[in-house]
Amino acid sequence: MNPYLKKLYELSQAPGRTIIGLMSGTSLDGLDVALCRFEGSGLGTKTSVLQFKTIPYPSVFKEELKSISFKEQVDLQKLTLLNAYIGTYHGELVLQCLQEWGITAGEVAIIASHGQTIFHAPISKHQKNCWPNATLQIGDGDHLAVKTGVITLSDFRQKHVATGGEGAPLAVYGDYLIFSSPDENRILLNIGGIANFTYLPSGSHADHVFSTDVGPGNTMMDQYVQLHYPGMAYDKDALLASKGLIQHELLDALLEEPFFDLPFPKTTGPELFNLHYLDLALAKGSGKPTHEDILATLCEYTAITITEAVERAVAALNLNQEQVLNYEIYVSGGGMHNPLLLQKIQDRLQKTIRNTNELDVDPDAKEAVLFALLANECITGGRLDFGSRPGLPSVLMGKISLPT
CATH class of the missing domain: 3.30.420.40 (ATPase, nucleotide binding domain)
Structure with missing residues (x-):
């Protein structure tokens, strides 16, 4: 042998x-x-x-x-x-x-x-x-x-x-084994280049677990920084985005993408969410936003797509309109180091977001x-x-x- x-x-x-x-x-x-x-x-x-x-x-x-x-x-x-x-x-x-x-x-x-x-x-x-x-x-x-x-x-x-x-996303398999809880409903949110999350019901019921991509995480913000700020890999601590103003005309154009209306589960990547996609959205507007304005808008856009996906998933999991699903969110991935993005997500969901250090990983x-x-x-x-x-x-x- x-x-x-x-x-x-x-x-x-x-x-x-x-x-x-x-x-x-x-x-x-x-x-x-x-x-x-x-x-x-x-x-x-x-x-x-x-x-x-x-x-x-x-x-x-x-x-x-x-x-x-x-x-x-x-x-x-x-x-x-x-x-x-x-x-x-x-x-x-x-x-x-x-x-x-x-x-x-x-x-x-x-x-x-x-x-x-x-x-x-x-x-x-x-x-x-x-x-x-x-x-x-x-x-x-x-x-x-x-x-x-x-x-x-x-x-x-x-x-x-x-x-x-x-x-x-494949994270669902490991998330289920490592992070399932007998008494807490959990959402494991990963913000890498692409954002995805896994829903883990309390009690480790595999038949209710699901995972899906939701759209861009860091990918478009990082690509934009790398193009316009030579030598920078990303907007560290969101210092650039924090100086900009959200361009609502651009934001609306970015949110027109049909991917966001597809049913869960779904997957995507930088093949769709890239600078060409951003350029098409910019072409629909009439203004001339600064680099900081565009990064601020991309950050807002990422926060909206993540939170709307979570809210949509939670709504589907509710047994009826009178029941509210209690859950906790644990974040991982490079996006968790973006304080502006995390604050926006927390504000929109009205949730304190923890990270997986609290779950020993x-x-x-x-x-x-x-x-x-x-x-x-x-x-x-x-x-x-x-x-x-x-x-x-x-x-x-x-x-x-x-x-x-």
């Missing part, structure tokens, strides 16, 4: 596993590396985050990624080269982290790699009804496994698509931890039953790459 297959069998039977989760999001700013320890599986999983680090990408590498990301036409040779390069590069970054943490690769059971999304194409985006939902992440798992010598699981989103989903590490958890579920053979609702197939995800 191949020794790695034997190791996989032994890992599936072991009481616990050490797994590294890797996440690189649509912001293209760096790699999140989370060293996790899992005991058990399913709702009985015990999760510990042992180490976490975000490694920023060099500017040259970011530009290479941008040249092939979220575009319908790209250089196919560059895409092919980067698929192999990213796998090996992420492996190098993992080894650097392990050396820094004083841990050997042999002490790690599995690496769980999300890869790098370069195009997300649900039917709602491509509008070609004879074609399926589709998504593409690059950063080959075999290259990562060979570089590190560690069994690697990758390409998690394809099984989700193959079984009827749109390939996103670093909010910056959350997505990397969730992919490590998906790998743990795949290896331990657990099977979560979410019923037969659209967008939430009850599947195990991850393709296995052996080091040799």
Whole structure:
């Protein structure tokens, strides 16, 4: 028997596993590396985050990624080269982290790699009804496994698509296992490049759990800053947006997008919400807003789309008009560091927003931890039953790459 297959069998039977989760999001700013320890599986999983680090990408590498990301036409040779390069590069970054943490690769059971999304194409985006939902992440798992010598699981989103989903958001699976509560209804809001949330009813009732994208998180604000303020990756502490005035004509044009009227669950990405989309909205107006005005408007726009989605979901969950669903919101992702955006969301929902530190998971590490958890579920053979609702197939995800 191949020794790695034997190791996989032994890992599936072991009481616990050490797994590294890797996440690189649509912001293209760096790699999140989370060293996790899992005991058990399913709702009985015990999760510990042992180490976490975000490694920023060099500017040259970011530009290479941008040249092939979220575009319908790209250089196919560059895409092919980067698929192999990213796998090996992420492996190098993992080894650097392990050396820094004083841990050997042999002490790690599995690496769980999300890869790098370069195009997300649900039917709602491509509008070609004879074609399926589709998504593409690059950063080959075999290259990562060979570089590190560690069994690697990758390409998690394809099984989700193959079984009827749109390939996103996948956070619902990990959110359900880690953050379900016996007595508190929870909304886990993640504000990355794209904003999404998971609703977790009290009592861990899987048949009532759901997750959906809601629209742009940081992506349009970040893209605008990077274009007009060279050397800046984002509007730190919303200092620019705070100086601007909301342009209501522009805001109304941005909110005309049909995506917002689609039923839940739904997914989207920077393929739709980008600077071209902003330019089309600007062209409908007559004024000449400043950069600060545009950023203020984009911040307001993001807050509105998030809060309206949450309110719409909560309204649908109410049993009748006289019942009000009590829930708490826990935030994660880069958007939680935008004080203006968070204040707007809190004001609109009239809720105090906490972050997942209160649930014992670093909010910056959350997505990397969730992919490590998906790998743990795949290896331990657990099977979560979410019923037969659209967008939430009850599947195990991850393709296995052996080091040799």
